[in-house]
Amino acid sequence: MVCKILLCFLAVGLIYYSRYSSVVVAAFGFSIFGYIVTDYLIPRVGPSFIKIGLFGKDLSKVGKPVLPECIGAVSATVYLFIMFFYIPFIFYRYLVTVTSGGGQRDVTVDQWQQQQQHTQYSVFPHSRLSEYLSSTLCLESTILLGIADDLFDIRWRHKFFLPAVAAIPLLVVYYIDFGVTSVLVPGFVKDLISKTALFLHNKGLPVDISLRDITSIDLKGFYYIYMASMAIFCPNSINILAGINGLEVGQSIVLGFLALINDTLYMTLGSELTKNSHRFSIVLIIPFLGVSLALFKWNKWPAKVFVGDTYCYFAGMVFAVVGIQGHFAKTMLLLFIPQIINFMYSVPQLFNMVFCPRHRLPKFNETDGLLYPSRANLKENPPKSFFVPILKLLGICHLIDLEIDEKTGQLLSCSNMTIINLMLVWFGPMREDKLCNLILACQFMIGVAAIILRHFIGSIIFQHDNLWTIK
């Protein structure tokens, strides 16, 4: 209790002090508030959730206790209100400079010009406010659709596309507000195009010679499809890598820290141009970590609550929004490598090349309290014939645990194709919390490696990286 009051004072102090320093300081203050409020609310609202039918059984525990479901909605709602209260602090310095009230519309061009000379921040950056508001709208829509999903149990093929619907405000505002749909062309592709264009032109073919100097390609409409795909991918990939206590929140927290590491690199080493994007990313992610850590406290092994699809969608969308608005969606995707691997690994079962049981969670053994890999019965449901050699190859590479009838050579069963089961295949049966920590540790290490490689390889492919330039 005393500790919490002290934390509250610290938070107020940080938020107040942020006036004289940076929004990042306020982010830490709001993050602390987010943690305290979420931590306070979760045990108090749990029973109400159970009362209205939002509950689930924890299958990996003795006695299968009933836990409240969809508690991630609490974290998400607290986060939203933090985002609202945060607005004046983000734009505080603009309010100070323009004394006549930020958005005063009667400022003439002359005045504006004078102010412009006075300081670079003299006119209120409405475009950045729109950016911020549309991000918040997108997150709020995600939460709304997530709750609808948790309530109505929407079918898999429908809910897969829900995040794209929630991303509409983001894309629409991006369209009217920013509208940059060009992407850089990698150095070797640039050489290739320019040489081909020159060659064809010299042969007398009608080729646009300006292609020779191409540095970026305008993707136009495809850029929006690309952004929508990002909005579909991030939430769903977190939703798929789930099923053991603490994993959904845990991976989101690890992803958040990885994104922060990348942002910190840019804020310390990067150019002025990129700093704005990464400051925005920090502003969104630090409070996200606050509410997520409180949820993790209640969702980690042995779980007291379940997070629900709402949280998975919300968390994924935070990263999608940060990547899209900050124009580093590709770097963001690198942090999702474990999720991508998990998805690719699941494809044979998701698309029914191999039999997919209704649940692919690890099997809980009540006698030793450990989790064992769950298996798909291939005897009764044989895989597609073309996939049999691939399955056997995977078995030889130790990428699945394959059970084969020694006499007939018939496939009897295989471990279900999720990273969670694969870990159990590789490292043997273990307790739920150990398994979760192991996966989170892998996620973290792969992410750090990805960040290092991204800046190293990025410099080579594009001839320059926005962090370092190769001369």
Add this chain to the structure above:
Amino acid sequence: MVCKILLCFLAVGLIYYSRYSSVVVAAFGFSIFGYIVTDYLIPRVGPSFIKIGLFGKDLSKVGKPVLPECIGAVSATVYLFIMFFYIPFIFYRYLVTVTSGGGQRDVTVDQWQQQQQHTQYSVFPHSRLSEYLSSTLCLESTILLGIADDLFDIRWRHKFFLPAVAAIPLLVVYYIDFGVTSVLVPGFVKDLISKTALFLHNKGLPVDISLRDITSIDLKGFYYIYMASMAIFCPNSINILAGINGLEVGQSIVLGFLALINDTLYMTLGSELTKNSHRFSIVLIIPFLGVSLALFKWNKWPAKVFVGDTYCYFAGMVFAVVGIQGHFAKTMLLLFIPQIINFMYSVPQLFNMVFCPRHRLPKFNETDGLLYPSRANLKENPPKSFFVPILKLLGICHLIDLEIDEKTGQLLSCSNMTIINLMLVWFGPMREDKLCNLILACQFMIGVAAIILRHFIGSIIFQHDNLWTIK
């Protein structure tokens, strides 16, 4: 079916044509879409709502049928998505003029000045986009909290303040973006202040002589309290005048039409300055009418669905947002006169001066199918003694139906204090749909009278009205 397809074509035509005319035309197009989509969804999602426990019994019908509750959430969600898709159409003309993509940040002051001379709409109005986005955020938060209320049945004293919480994004953006907190001082108050100031100054008292020329008062923080009160009042007042089929949606539709009449007056007779505010109002209200009419079709007598608190909050907030953003909150309040009367009339029961039964709905008589005024038992629960003479006075004025023991003079019972019951007291028992229509007709007539009086009296009190000026 054919009719619906034709309507769809009409909607597409209107939205497309709006490029060459006004956003108001697009509003009609989106409104038609809103109607069709809501009308399509309601019967299809109803069973899912019942399945998860969102249902209620219609007490004023034979057999008390079970109907899905909270269906207003469908209208509200459709409205939200309309608001998202609407954005490019509202800002279309700005996108056309500035060819290099609306929010391009690299436009220099010189370029801006040149464009400024070229056309007055050359620079994208980001402040208006922020205004629009914060309104949408506020509405979305209202829906979210409304759904929470419908799900968890939040206590009356808590839920009364929920709309103020949802209005936070609106107020915050108003603060950093617009920040005008002054209100005009009525002519007679102005005279009074200036004369008093002059008088005291002449007496040698230390009075600021500039008070003599006061025309407006800066309410500062109080203006935000005033706006928050507006956000609390509108949703709750609609929520209180409820309980018979179609009344919640019906009154919202009538309010919408009244607001449109007022807007049309300004758009045709008003000055350029006020037109922007009222265009914004039209843009929000026409699609609102579309989704509400579809809901009314299903909620009107005999109701197939209930609207739930979500809709009441959402509808009230639409009017609050329009009033606040358009700076005509006072005019908007005039349209709510019936709701205000209903609230004032309810005060004795709400604050327990007179016994308040759990439900104050009219009583349904199964034999003749009519509604009768419900009554509060005053014999077992006598009113506060100071209130007895007031009750008797109300009884004499026919403002309640009072039952008095002729021998002892003791109060036995009175009709419950809601406008709905009062109508039944005045005009006798009637069928539910007649009662609803009667109340709606009253609302409409009072509203029209209020608009006429507002512009007539407004001209006298403030010496000028923004519609007509008295020379």
